[in-house]
Amino acid sequence: MKTFLAKKGVSLSAHTYFVTALSYMALGLFSSLIVGLILKTLGERVEGLAFLTEIGTLAMSLMGPAIGVAIAYGLNAPPLVLFSAVIAGAAGSALGGGPAGSFVASVIAVEVGKMISKETKVDIIVTPFVTVTTGYVVAKFISPKISDVMVNFGELIMWATEQRPFVMGILVAALMGLALTAPISSAAIAIMLGLEGLAAGAATIGCAAQMIGFATSSFRDNGWGGWFAQGLGTSMLQVANIVKKPIILIPPTVAGMLLAPFGTVVWVTSNIPAGAGMGTSGFVGQIMTFESMGFNTHTFMIIALLHFIGPALISLVLSELLRKKGYIQPGDMKIDY
Structure with missing residues:
Protein backbone atom coordinates (compact mmCIF):
# COMPACT_ATOMS: atom_id res chain seq x y z
CA MET A 1 0.00 0.00 0.00
CA LYS A 2 2.84 2.40 0.84
CA THR A 3 4.42 1.73 -2.53
CA PHE A 4 1.12 2.30 -4.33
CA LEU A 5 0.42 5.55 -2.48
CA ALA A 6 3.94 6.78 -3.15
CA LYS A 7 3.53 6.00 -6.85
CA LYS A 8 0.29 7.97 -6.88
CA GLY A 9 1.76 10.93 -5.04
CA VAL A 10 -0.48 10.48 -2.00
CA SER A 11 1.30 11.45 1.20
CA LEU A 12 -0.74 10.79 4.31
CA SER A 13 0.97 13.41 6.43
CA ALA A 14 -0.09 16.38 8.54
CA HIS A 15 2.29 18.62 6.57
CA THR A 16 0.55 17.76 3.30
CA TYR A 17 -2.94 18.55 4.53
CA PHE A 18 -2.41 21.27 7.15
CA VAL A 19 0.44 23.14 5.51
CA THR A 20 0.47 22.52 1.76
CA ALA A 21 -3.27 22.08 1.17
CA LEU A 22 -4.19 24.89 3.59
CA SER A 23 -1.72 27.26 1.92
CA TYR A 24 -3.15 26.56 -1.53
CA MET A 25 -6.66 26.90 -0.15
CA ALA A 26 -5.65 30.43 0.88
CA LEU A 27 -4.64 31.15 -2.73
CA GLY A 28 -8.06 29.95 -3.88
CA LEU A 29 -9.71 32.15 -1.27
CA PHE A 30 -7.69 35.16 -2.29
CA SER A 31 -8.51 34.61 -5.96
CA SER A 32 -12.24 34.47 -5.31
CA LEU A 33 -13.69 35.55 -1.96
CA ILE A 34 -11.08 38.08 -0.86
CA VAL A 35 -10.48 39.80 -4.20
CA GLY A 36 -14.23 39.69 -4.74
CA LEU A 37 -14.81 41.52 -1.46
CA ILE A 38 -12.24 44.14 -2.41
CA LEU A 39 -13.86 44.69 -5.81
CA LYS A 40 -17.33 44.78 -4.29
CA THR A 41 -16.21 47.29 -1.65
CA LEU A 42 -14.61 49.54 -4.26
CA GLY A 43 -17.73 49.31 -6.42
CA GLU A 44 -19.94 50.35 -3.52
CA ARG A 45 -17.69 53.14 -2.25
CA VAL A 46 -16.17 54.76 -5.35
CA GLU A 47 -18.43 56.69 -7.66
CA GLY A 48 -18.26 55.52 -11.26
CA LEU A 49 -17.00 52.04 -10.38
CA ALA A 50 -20.37 50.39 -9.68
CA PHE A 51 -19.63 47.69 -12.26
CA LEU A 52 -16.97 46.34 -9.86
CA THR A 53 -19.75 45.33 -7.48
CA GLU A 54 -21.09 42.87 -10.04
CA ILE A 55 -17.61 41.47 -10.72
CA GLY A 56 -16.90 41.16 -7.01
CA THR A 57 -20.19 39.41 -6.30
CA LEU A 58 -19.47 36.90 -9.06
CA ALA A 59 -15.94 36.24 -7.76
CA MET A 60 -17.24 35.67 -4.23
CA SER A 61 -19.87 33.21 -5.46
CA LEU A 62 -17.13 31.07 -7.04
CA MET A 63 -15.20 30.57 -3.81
CA GLY A 64 -15.89 26.81 -3.66
CA PRO A 65 -14.66 25.97 -7.19
CA ALA A 66 -11.59 28.19 -6.66
CA ILE A 67 -10.71 26.33 -3.45
CA GLY A 68 -11.17 22.99 -5.19
CA VAL A 69 -8.87 23.71 -8.12
CA ALA A 70 -6.29 25.45 -5.89
CA ILE A 71 -6.01 22.46 -3.57
CA ALA A 72 -5.86 20.04 -6.50
CA TYR A 73 -3.04 22.06 -8.04
CA GLY A 74 -1.20 22.21 -4.71
CA LEU A 75 -1.47 18.44 -4.25
CA ASN A 76 -0.10 17.84 -7.77
CA ALA A 77 -3.29 16.27 -9.10
CA PRO A 78 -3.31 14.96 -12.70
CA PRO A 79 -5.45 16.96 -15.16
CA LEU A 80 -8.71 15.00 -14.90
CA VAL A 81 -8.58 15.09 -11.10
CA LEU A 82 -7.72 18.79 -11.09
CA PHE A 83 -10.64 19.74 -13.31
CA SER A 84 -13.04 17.49 -11.37
CA ALA A 85 -11.93 19.09 -8.11
CA VAL A 86 -13.78 22.22 -9.25
CA ILE A 87 -17.02 20.31 -8.65
CA ALA A 88 -15.84 18.89 -5.33
CA GLY A 89 -14.97 22.35 -4.03
CA ALA A 90 -18.26 23.77 -5.25
CA ALA A 91 -20.21 20.96 -3.57
CA GLY A 92 -18.39 21.47 -0.27
CA SER A 93 -19.43 25.10 -0.21
CA ALA A 94 -22.94 24.74 -1.63
CA LEU A 95 -24.07 21.88 0.60
CA GLY A 96 -23.67 23.78 3.84
CA GLY A 97 -19.96 23.30 4.46
CA GLY A 98 -18.72 26.78 3.59
CA PRO A 99 -14.96 27.28 3.19
CA ALA A 100 -14.11 24.45 5.61
CA GLY A 101 -16.48 22.15 3.74
CA SER A 102 -14.83 23.00 0.42
CA PHE A 103 -11.43 22.28 1.95
CA VAL A 104 -12.38 18.84 3.29
CA ALA A 105 -14.36 17.77 0.22
CA SER A 106 -11.59 18.89 -2.12
CA VAL A 107 -8.74 17.25 -0.22
CA ILE A 108 -10.47 13.87 0.06
CA ALA A 109 -11.79 13.94 -3.52
CA VAL A 110 -8.37 14.85 -4.91
CA GLU A 111 -6.52 12.14 -2.99
CA VAL A 112 -9.05 9.47 -3.98
CA GLY A 113 -8.98 10.72 -7.56
CA LYS A 114 -5.18 10.52 -7.65
CA MET A 115 -5.35 6.90 -6.49
CA ILE A 116 -7.79 5.88 -9.24
CA SER A 117 -6.20 7.99 -11.99
CA LYS A 118 -4.90 5.96 -14.97
CA GLU A 119 -5.77 2.66 -13.32
CA THR A 120 -8.33 1.71 -15.99
CA LYS A 121 -8.54 1.83 -19.77
CA VAL A 122 -11.48 4.25 -19.54
CA ASP A 123 -9.69 6.77 -17.36
CA ILE A 124 -11.43 9.73 -19.00
CA ILE A 125 -14.73 8.53 -17.53
CA VAL A 126 -13.73 6.69 -14.36
CA THR A 127 -11.40 9.32 -12.86
CA PRO A 128 -13.79 12.31 -13.04
CA PHE A 129 -16.70 10.07 -12.02
CA VAL A 130 -14.90 8.87 -8.88
CA THR A 131 -13.49 12.31 -8.03
CA VAL A 132 -16.77 14.17 -8.44
CA THR A 133 -18.81 11.50 -6.65
CA THR A 134 -16.35 11.32 -3.75
CA GLY A 135 -16.38 15.10 -3.42
CA TYR A 136 -20.18 15.22 -3.42
CA VAL A 137 -20.57 12.43 -0.84
CA VAL A 138 -18.04 14.07 1.48
CA ALA A 139 -19.70 17.46 0.95
CA LYS A 140 -23.12 16.00 1.69
CA PHE A 141 -22.40 13.95 4.81
CA ILE A 142 -19.09 15.08 6.33
CA SER A 143 -18.29 18.68 5.37
CA PRO A 144 -21.25 20.34 7.16
CA LYS A 145 -20.34 18.63 10.44
CA ILE A 146 -16.71 19.74 10.19
CA SER A 147 -17.83 23.23 9.26
Whole structure:
Protein backbone atom coordinates (compact mmCIF):
# COMPACT_ATOMS: atom_id res chain seq x y z
CA MET A 1 0.00 0.00 0.00
CA LYS A 2 2.84 2.40 0.84
CA THR A 3 4.42 1.73 -2.53
CA PHE A 4 1.12 2.30 -4.33
CA LEU A 5 0.42 5.55 -2.48
CA ALA A 6 3.94 6.78 -3.15
CA LYS A 7 3.53 6.00 -6.85
CA LYS A 8 0.29 7.97 -6.88
CA GLY A 9 1.76 10.93 -5.04
CA VAL A 10 -0.48 10.48 -2.00
CA SER A 11 1.30 11.45 1.20
CA LEU A 12 -0.74 10.79 4.31
CA SER A 13 0.97 13.41 6.43
CA ALA A 14 -0.09 16.38 8.54
CA HIS A 15 2.29 18.62 6.57
CA THR A 16 0.55 17.76 3.30
CA TYR A 17 -2.94 18.55 4.53
CA PHE A 18 -2.41 21.27 7.15
CA VAL A 19 0.44 23.14 5.51
CA THR A 20 0.47 22.52 1.76
CA ALA A 21 -3.27 22.08 1.17
CA LEU A 22 -4.19 24.89 3.59
CA SER A 23 -1.72 27.26 1.92
CA TYR A 24 -3.15 26.56 -1.53
CA MET A 25 -6.66 26.90 -0.15
CA ALA A 26 -5.65 30.43 0.88
CA LEU A 27 -4.64 31.15 -2.73
CA GLY A 28 -8.06 29.95 -3.88
CA LEU A 29 -9.71 32.15 -1.27
CA PHE A 30 -7.69 35.16 -2.29
CA SER A 31 -8.51 34.61 -5.96
CA SER A 32 -12.24 34.47 -5.31
CA LEU A 33 -13.69 35.55 -1.96
CA ILE A 34 -11.08 38.08 -0.86
CA VAL A 35 -10.48 39.80 -4.20
CA GLY A 36 -14.23 39.69 -4.74
CA LEU A 37 -14.81 41.52 -1.46
CA ILE A 38 -12.24 44.14 -2.41
CA LEU A 39 -13.86 44.69 -5.81
CA LYS A 40 -17.33 44.78 -4.29
CA THR A 41 -16.21 47.29 -1.65
CA LEU A 42 -14.61 49.54 -4.26
CA GLY A 43 -17.73 49.31 -6.42
CA GLU A 44 -19.94 50.35 -3.52
CA ARG A 45 -17.69 53.14 -2.25
CA VAL A 46 -16.17 54.76 -5.35
CA GLU A 47 -18.43 56.69 -7.66
CA GLY A 48 -18.26 55.52 -11.26
CA LEU A 49 -17.00 52.04 -10.38
CA ALA A 50 -20.37 50.39 -9.68
CA PHE A 51 -19.63 47.69 -12.26
CA LEU A 52 -16.97 46.34 -9.86
CA THR A 53 -19.75 45.33 -7.48
CA GLU A 54 -21.09 42.87 -10.04
CA ILE A 55 -17.61 41.47 -10.72
CA GLY A 56 -16.90 41.16 -7.01
CA THR A 57 -20.19 39.41 -6.30
CA LEU A 58 -19.47 36.90 -9.06
CA ALA A 59 -15.94 36.24 -7.76
CA MET A 60 -17.24 35.67 -4.23
CA SER A 61 -19.87 33.21 -5.46
CA LEU A 62 -17.13 31.07 -7.04
CA MET A 63 -15.20 30.57 -3.81
CA GLY A 64 -15.89 26.81 -3.66
CA PRO A 65 -14.66 25.97 -7.19
CA ALA A 66 -11.59 28.19 -6.66
CA ILE A 67 -10.71 26.33 -3.45
CA GLY A 68 -11.17 22.99 -5.19
CA VAL A 69 -8.87 23.71 -8.12
CA ALA A 70 -6.29 25.45 -5.89
CA ILE A 71 -6.01 22.46 -3.57
CA ALA A 72 -5.86 20.04 -6.50
CA TYR A 73 -3.04 22.06 -8.04
CA GLY A 74 -1.20 22.21 -4.71
CA LEU A 75 -1.47 18.44 -4.25
CA ASN A 76 -0.10 17.84 -7.77
CA ALA A 77 -3.29 16.27 -9.10
CA PRO A 78 -3.31 14.96 -12.70
CA PRO A 79 -5.45 16.96 -15.16
CA LEU A 80 -8.71 15.00 -14.90
CA VAL A 81 -8.58 15.09 -11.10
CA LEU A 82 -7.72 18.79 -11.09
CA PHE A 83 -10.64 19.74 -13.31
CA SER A 84 -13.04 17.49 -11.37
CA ALA A 85 -11.93 19.09 -8.11
CA VAL A 86 -13.78 22.22 -9.25
CA ILE A 87 -17.02 20.31 -8.65
CA ALA A 88 -15.84 18.89 -5.33
CA GLY A 89 -14.97 22.35 -4.03
CA ALA A 90 -18.26 23.77 -5.25
CA ALA A 91 -20.21 20.96 -3.57
CA GLY A 92 -18.39 21.47 -0.27
CA SER A 93 -19.43 25.10 -0.21
CA ALA A 94 -22.94 24.74 -1.63
CA LEU A 95 -24.07 21.88 0.60
CA GLY A 96 -23.67 23.78 3.84
CA GLY A 97 -19.96 23.30 4.46
CA GLY A 98 -18.72 26.78 3.59
CA PRO A 99 -14.96 27.28 3.19
CA ALA A 100 -14.11 24.45 5.61
CA GLY A 101 -16.48 22.15 3.74
CA SER A 102 -14.83 23.00 0.42
CA PHE A 103 -11.43 22.28 1.95
CA VAL A 104 -12.38 18.84 3.29
CA ALA A 105 -14.36 17.77 0.22
CA SER A 106 -11.59 18.89 -2.12
CA VAL A 107 -8.74 17.25 -0.22
CA ILE A 108 -10.47 13.87 0.06
CA ALA A 109 -11.79 13.94 -3.52
CA VAL A 110 -8.37 14.85 -4.91
CA GLU A 111 -6.52 12.14 -2.99
CA VAL A 112 -9.05 9.47 -3.98
CA GLY A 113 -8.98 10.72 -7.56
CA LYS A 114 -5.18 10.52 -7.65
CA MET A 115 -5.35 6.90 -6.49
CA ILE A 116 -7.79 5.88 -9.24
CA SER A 117 -6.20 7.99 -11.99
CA LYS A 118 -4.90 5.96 -14.97
CA GLU A 119 -5.77 2.66 -13.32
CA THR A 120 -8.33 1.71 -15.99
CA LYS A 121 -8.54 1.83 -19.77
CA VAL A 122 -11.48 4.25 -19.54
CA ASP A 123 -9.69 6.77 -17.36
CA ILE A 124 -11.43 9.73 -19.00
CA ILE A 125 -14.73 8.53 -17.53
CA VAL A 126 -13.73 6.69 -14.36
CA THR A 127 -11.40 9.32 -12.86
CA PRO A 128 -13.79 12.31 -13.04
CA PHE A 129 -16.70 10.07 -12.02
CA VAL A 130 -14.90 8.87 -8.88
CA THR A 131 -13.49 12.31 -8.03
CA VAL A 132 -16.77 14.17 -8.44
CA THR A 133 -18.81 11.50 -6.65
CA THR A 134 -16.35 11.32 -3.75
CA GLY A 135 -16.38 15.10 -3.42
CA TYR A 136 -20.18 15.22 -3.42
CA VAL A 137 -20.57 12.43 -0.84
CA VAL A 138 -18.04 14.07 1.48
CA ALA A 139 -19.70 17.46 0.95
CA LYS A 140 -23.12 16.00 1.69
CA PHE A 141 -22.40 13.95 4.81
CA ILE A 142 -19.09 15.08 6.33
CA SER A 143 -18.29 18.68 5.37
CA PRO A 144 -21.25 20.34 7.16
CA LYS A 145 -20.34 18.63 10.44
CA ILE A 146 -16.71 19.74 10.19
CA SER A 147 -17.83 23.23 9.26
CA ASP A 148 -20.10 23.32 12.32
CA VAL A 149 -17.18 22.36 14.56
CA MET A 150 -14.99 25.11 13.05
CA VAL A 151 -17.72 27.74 13.29
CA ASN A 152 -18.59 26.77 16.88
CA PHE A 153 -14.93 27.00 17.84
CA GLY A 154 -14.71 30.39 16.17
CA GLU A 155 -17.79 31.55 18.06
CA LEU A 156 -16.20 30.37 21.30
CA ILE A 157 -13.08 32.42 20.55
CA MET A 158 -15.18 35.49 19.74
CA TRP A 159 -17.30 35.05 22.88
CA ALA A 160 -14.21 34.62 25.05
CA THR A 161 -12.65 37.73 23.49
CA GLU A 162 -15.74 39.78 24.28
CA GLN A 163 -15.82 38.48 27.88
CA ARG A 164 -12.09 38.92 28.51
CA PRO A 165 -10.95 41.40 25.87
CA PHE A 166 -7.60 42.16 27.50
CA VAL A 167 -6.30 38.61 27.94
CA MET A 168 -7.99 37.04 24.93
CA GLY A 169 -6.98 39.94 22.71
CA ILE A 170 -3.34 39.26 23.54
CA LEU A 171 -3.77 35.51 23.01
CA VAL A 172 -5.59 35.82 19.69
CA ALA A 173 -3.10 38.37 18.37
CA ALA A 174 -0.12 36.22 19.32
CA LEU A 175 -1.48 32.95 17.92
CA MET A 176 -2.85 34.38 14.68
CA GLY A 177 0.32 36.39 14.17
CA LEU A 178 2.48 33.30 14.59
CA ALA A 179 0.19 31.40 12.22
CA LEU A 180 0.68 34.10 9.60
CA THR A 181 4.47 33.85 9.78
CA ALA A 182 4.47 30.04 9.95
CA PRO A 183 4.09 28.05 6.71
CA ILE A 184 0.35 27.69 7.24
CA SER A 185 -2.43 30.07 6.28
CA SER A 186 -3.76 32.42 8.93
CA ALA A 187 -6.17 33.76 6.28
CA ALA A 188 -7.69 30.32 5.70
CA ILE A 189 -7.88 29.68 9.45
CA ALA A 190 -9.67 32.97 10.10
CA ILE A 191 -12.17 32.36 7.31
CA MET A 192 -12.88 28.74 8.30
CA LEU A 193 -13.38 29.82 11.93
CA GLY A 194 -15.54 32.71 10.81
CA LEU A 195 -13.66 35.17 13.02
CA GLU A 196 -15.28 38.59 13.11
CA GLY A 197 -15.81 41.50 15.44
CA LEU A 198 -13.41 42.05 18.34
CA ALA A 199 -11.52 38.76 17.88
CA ALA A 200 -10.96 39.54 14.20
CA GLY A 201 -9.68 42.99 15.15
CA ALA A 202 -7.15 41.46 17.55
CA ALA A 203 -6.13 38.90 14.95
CA THR A 204 -5.51 41.64 12.40
CA ILE A 205 -3.30 43.52 14.85
CA GLY A 206 -1.26 40.39 15.57
CA CYS A 207 -0.83 39.57 11.88
CA ALA A 208 0.05 43.16 10.96
CA ALA A 209 2.60 43.26 13.78
CA GLN A 210 4.37 40.20 12.36
CA MET A 211 4.62 41.68 8.87
CA ILE A 212 5.49 45.30 9.71
CA GLY A 213 7.56 44.15 12.69
CA PHE A 214 9.76 41.79 10.70
CA ALA A 215 10.01 44.27 7.83
CA THR A 216 11.26 46.98 10.19
CA SER A 217 13.49 44.93 12.49
CA SER A 218 15.21 43.32 9.47
CA PHE A 219 15.69 46.59 7.56
CA ARG A 220 19.45 46.54 8.19
CA ASP A 221 19.73 43.20 6.41
CA ASN A 222 17.19 43.70 3.62
CA GLY A 223 16.70 47.40 2.90
CA TRP A 224 13.56 48.85 1.33
CA GLY A 225 13.03 45.93 -1.04
CA GLY A 226 12.88 43.54 1.89
CA TRP A 227 10.67 45.94 3.83
CA PHE A 228 8.01 45.94 1.12
CA ALA A 229 8.38 42.19 0.48
CA GLN A 230 7.64 41.43 4.13
CA GLY A 231 5.52 44.41 5.13
CA LEU A 232 3.10 44.21 2.21
CA GLY A 233 3.82 40.66 1.05
CA THR A 234 4.41 38.07 3.76
CA SER A 235 6.57 37.64 6.85
CA MET A 236 6.72 33.96 5.92
CA LEU A 237 9.94 34.90 4.11
CA GLN A 238 11.62 34.76 7.53
CA VAL A 239 10.71 31.10 8.25
CA ALA A 240 14.17 29.74 7.35
CA ASN A 241 15.83 32.35 9.57
CA ILE A 242 13.40 31.64 12.41
CA VAL A 243 14.31 27.95 12.31
CA LYS A 244 17.99 28.89 12.65
CA LYS A 245 17.44 31.62 15.24
CA PRO A 246 13.98 31.59 16.91
CA ILE A 247 14.81 34.66 19.01
CA ILE A 248 14.09 36.93 16.02
CA LEU A 249 10.40 36.13 16.58
CA ILE A 250 10.37 38.11 19.81
CA PRO A 251 10.12 41.71 18.49
CA PRO A 252 7.10 41.31 16.15
CA THR A 253 5.29 38.86 18.45
CA VAL A 254 5.68 41.08 21.52
CA ALA A 255 4.59 44.08 19.41
CA GLY A 256 1.34 42.34 18.55
CA MET A 257 0.75 41.30 22.15
CA LEU A 258 1.36 44.82 23.47
CA LEU A 259 -0.86 46.48 20.87
CA ALA A 260 -3.76 44.01 21.01
CA PRO A 261 -5.29 45.42 24.24
CA PHE A 262 -5.39 48.87 22.64
CA GLY A 263 -7.57 47.32 19.91
CA THR A 264 -9.82 45.38 22.27
CA VAL A 265 -10.09 47.67 25.32
CA VAL A 266 -8.98 51.23 24.49
CA TRP A 267 -10.03 51.67 20.86
CA VAL A 268 -12.45 48.86 20.12
CA THR A 269 -11.55 47.50 16.68
CA SER A 270 -13.25 44.92 14.52
CA ASN A 271 -12.83 43.14 11.21
CA ILE A 272 -14.49 40.48 9.07
CA PRO A 273 -13.27 36.91 8.41
CA ALA A 274 -11.74 37.75 5.02
CA GLY A 275 -9.46 40.36 6.58
CA ALA A 276 -8.75 38.92 10.03
CA GLY A 277 -5.81 36.75 8.99
CA MET A 278 -4.34 38.88 6.20
CA GLY A 279 -2.31 41.38 8.21
CA THR A 280 -1.02 44.10 5.88
CA SER A 281 -0.68 41.82 2.84
CA GLY A 282 -1.87 43.89 -0.10
CA PHE A 283 -3.61 46.13 2.48
CA VAL A 284 -6.43 43.55 2.59
CA GLY A 285 -6.60 43.60 6.40
CA GLN A 286 -6.93 47.36 6.33
CA ILE A 287 -9.51 47.46 3.54
CA MET A 288 -11.64 44.94 5.41
CA THR A 289 -11.19 46.90 8.66
CA PHE A 290 -12.62 49.95 6.90
CA GLU A 291 -15.45 47.74 5.62
CA SER A 292 -16.19 46.59 9.17
CA MET A 293 -15.67 49.86 11.08
CA GLY A 294 -16.59 52.44 8.45
CA PHE A 295 -14.61 54.73 6.17
CA ASN A 296 -13.77 57.62 8.50
CA THR A 297 -10.84 59.48 10.08
CA HIS A 298 -11.19 57.60 13.39
CA THR A 299 -10.75 54.23 11.69
CA PHE A 300 -7.84 55.56 9.61
CA MET A 301 -6.00 56.72 12.76
CA ILE A 302 -6.54 53.38 14.49
CA ILE A 303 -5.23 51.49 11.48
CA ALA A 304 -2.21 53.77 11.19
CA LEU A 305 -1.32 53.40 14.89
CA LEU A 306 -2.10 49.73 15.54
CA HIS A 307 -1.27 48.20 12.15
CA PHE A 308 1.75 50.23 11.05
CA ILE A 309 3.33 52.80 13.39
CA GLY A 310 3.01 50.81 16.61
CA PRO A 311 4.41 47.52 15.25
CA ALA A 312 7.26 49.34 13.50
CA LEU A 313 8.36 51.31 16.59
CA ILE A 314 8.04 48.48 19.13
CA SER A 315 9.78 45.94 16.88
CA LEU A 316 12.57 48.38 16.08
CA VAL A 317 13.24 49.14 19.75
CA LEU A 318 13.18 45.47 20.78
CA SER A 319 15.35 44.30 17.88
CA GLU A 320 17.93 47.01 18.60
CA LEU A 321 18.02 45.96 22.26
CA LEU A 322 18.59 42.34 21.21
CA ARG A 323 21.34 43.47 18.84
CA LYS A 324 23.09 45.41 21.60
CA LYS A 325 22.94 42.31 23.80
CA GLY A 326 24.43 40.26 20.95
CA TYR A 327 21.40 38.00 20.54
CA ILE A 328 20.78 39.17 16.98
CA GLN A 329 23.74 39.42 14.61
CA PRO A 330 24.10 41.02 11.16
CA GLY A 331 22.61 38.71 8.53
CA ASP A 332 20.35 36.81 10.94
CA MET A 333 17.25 38.17 9.17
CA LYS A 334 18.57 38.31 5.61
CA ILE A 335 15.99 37.04 3.12
CA ASP A 336 15.83 36.22 -0.58
CA TYR A 337 13.11 38.22 -2.33
